[in-house]
Amino acid sequence: MSAIILHHCHQARSVRSLWLLYELDVPFTLVMHDFGKELRSEAYLSKHPLGRVPCLEIDGRVLFETGAITEYLCEIFDSTLGRRSGDPERREWLQWLHYAETVAVHGASLTQQHIVIYEDKDRSQMVMKLESRRLEKTLEVLNDHLEGREFLLRDFSAVDISVGYSVFVAQHFVKIGKFKNLTAWMSRLHKREGFVKSLIPNGKSAIYQDKFYGNQA
């Protein structure tokens, strides 16, 4: 196995890959980037053509997309955090792995509206309202699923990492206090050393410095 390099921005989706690498307890090199122009450098674009994170260098090749990185890492390290083909939870593991992006796209849209767009006049009240509602609905589904459960599947797995990061972002835009199962699950996740370590700033600025509840219906 060749060296593993993870390209990461503080609080970005690459938290998922970082947290997973910590949980897998494998050696890797962390390359931190600022969220912004640094990702558009020629050097970085030669690795990730869209200039996004995460981007994983492994086996001398580049792999991007958090879902693919999660599947690949669980597979090559034969980890119990994954659910291999034949495992009764394989189907659900894949479902929640991809559901993490369903939650994340609403968070990304709200991040764009509240944080990336600087001028109030350029923001859309309609988009903010719609996206907040749609995000809240995705959280309600998780809250229902977590009734009577400690984790999304029979025990802690990589999908708790993937979805957990999405909910970390979501809570900057939606109050999650009313979702009792979800908040209890998030508290359990925050007790994991890998999650705590993956949220350490490491010299780069945070994307989420505020809560933005103002535009909820």
Ligand SMILES: N[C@@H](CCC(=O)N[C@@H](CS)C(=O)NCC(=O)O)C(=O)O
């Ligand atoms: N579906 C992709 C999304 C990657 C993505 O959009 N990452 C964001 C950070 S959360 C990014 O790098 N944005 C920088 C930009 O768009 O300039 C994944 O899961 O890896």
